[in-house]
Amino acid sequence: xxxxxxxxxxxxxxxxxxxxxxxxxxxxxxxxxxxxxxxxxxxxxxxxxxxxxxxxxxxxxxxxxxxxxxxxxxxxxxxxxxxxxxxxxxxxxxxxxxxxxxxxxxxxxxxxxxxxxxxxxxxxxxxxxxxxxxxxxxxxxxxxxxxxxxxxxxxxxxxxxxxxxxxxxxxxxxxxxxxxxxxxxxxxxxxxxxxxxxxxxxxxxxxxxxxxxxxxxxx
Amino acid sequence: xxxxxxxxxxxxxxxxxxxxxxxxxxxxxxxxxxxxxxxxxxxxxxxxxxxxxxxxxxxxxxxxxxxxxxxxxxxxxxxxxxxxxxxxxxxxxxxxxxxxxxxxxxxxxxxxxxxxxxxxxxxxxxxxxxxxxxxxxxxxxxxxxxxxxxxxxxxxxxxxxxxxxxxxxxxxxxxxxxxxxxxxxxxxxxxxxxxxxxxxxxxxxxxxxxxxxxxxxxx
Numbered sequence: 001x002x003x004x005x006x007x008x009x010x011x012x013x014x015x016x017x018x019x020x021x022x023x024x025x026x027x028x029x030x031x032x033x034x035x036x037x038x039x040x041x042x043x044x045x046x047x048x049x050x051x052x053x054x055x056x057x058x059x060x061x062x063x064x065x066x067x068x069x070x071x072x073x074x075x076x077x078x079x080x081x082x083x084x085x086x087x088x089x090x091x092x093x094x095x096x097x098x099x100x101x102x103x104x105x106x107x108x109x110x111x112x113x114x115x116x117x118x119x120x121x122x123x124x125x126x127x128x129x130x131x132x133x134x135x136x137x138x139x140x141x142x143x144x145x146x147x148x149x150x151x152x153x154x155x156x157x158x159x160x161x162x163x164x165x166x167x168x169x170x171x172x173x174x175x176x177x178x179x180x181x182x183x184x185x186x187x188x189x190x191x192x193x194x195x196x197x198x199x200x201x202x203x204x205x206x207x208x209x210x211x212x213x214x215x216x217x218x219x
Numbered sequence: 220x221x222x223x224x225x226x227x228x229x230x231x232x233x234x235x236x237x238x239x240x241x242x243x244x245x246x247x248x249x250x251x252x253x254x255x256x257x258x259x260x261x262x263x264x265x266x267x268x269x270x271x272x273x274x275x276x277x278x279x280x281x282x283x284x285x286x287x288x289x290x291x292x293x294x295x296x297x298x299x300x301x302x303x304x305x306x307x308x309x310x311x312x313x314x315x316x317x318x319x320x321x322x323x324x325x326x327x328x329x330x331x332x333x334x335x336x337x338x339x340x341x342x343x344x345x346x347x348x349x350x351x352x353x354x355x356x357x358x359x360x361x362x363x364x365x366x367x368x369x370x371x372x373x374x375x376x377x378x379x380x381x382x383x384x385x386x387x388x389x390x391x392x393x394x395x396x397x398x399x400x401x402x403x404x405x406x407x408x409x410x411x412x413x414x415x416x417x418x419x420x421x422x423x424x425x426x427x428x429x430x431x432x433x434x435x436x437x438x
Contacts, residue, residue: 013287013288014287037256037267037269039256039265039267040265045328046259046265046299047258048257050256064233068233079264079265081267082267083267085254087254092430094359095360095361095366096344096356097362101271105269107266107267109264132318133311136311136318139401140315140318141314141395141398141400142314142315143314143315147316176360177419178421180421181424181427182416182425182426184414186352186411186415186430187413188410188411190410192405195405196388197401198389198403198404201402202396202397202399205399205400206401208400208401211405
């Protein structure tokens, strides 16, 4: 995409060469994570709240209690900004100034759409569940009418969105390459530890396929 | 602290028993992480941006390019909301409804204070550096006047802040304990992988103490 045509609102301003606008890259980052930070205006003040999400096609789905302040505010179709960020490592340079982090982040602007229809609500819940841990939905008891009534589902179109990515080693000042200072990257990854069965788990229930696959795929 | 006296703005509304307001707990969560999400209002729209931070005493320090849109906006003393969140595991219940995550999060409200004095600026940079990777500051070339001019430092008092914490296993509906569904927690942790030396690193420079200790302490 020609970066000249990117709308001002979503354009990456700082270090613009790190800005990425294609949907494939945006979806890829969104699919690696399940925690987002949602910003909205409440009583004139900015508020940011962490919450889980699921992506399906070009929509980001949020779920929460129907009594939640954030969900009730967002339901009204106010403007929101949502960020998803993954830090992949610390970048250690020869000067303090050039220290950085390797990361992948997405920022989305939009308005939430309230999902009222029961069937669509159940689908949206499944999208969130499948996003966080695939196949788990099929293993558990589905939602009762009472639970559905107590849960609010919202979707945000992933239309006004941009990604920002930094990879690779440090970039130092020319003269600093002569210094006796170690420079490089300290990479991170998410380690998934052994599942801890519920204390009240009935005897003879093995770790289910969803969890087995989750551990296998994410490690 | 008596939860009845918590100001409305910072009070945890959803699942209020998860709300924690003592500084010790808030600092502890802030000290485990170094990535925050900053929300502010820009041209009437909420904007959320991920950025690194450091905590020192009762202040959260943000640094960035003096040309950054976020830093320039915040410098004016507008209202901000900042969240730091750590997810420690997925909580898998017997029903979809009771699935959850174990997490620790902090939300801070306030206004940024612009740090103009050169000595205070250098101190603030050191706080951020020490927060992210202790002792690194002493190993690297310090900031030049030009670099200091290009860097903006802001601090936010950690006064209007609350934490929210969930730990432990799933809480299911009474009848669901009879189901043949596996339930429990899938815990996460951050794994720090082997440092990758810069391709241009001079021969004979070993991994420095800051990195050695970082790997040792965080694993």
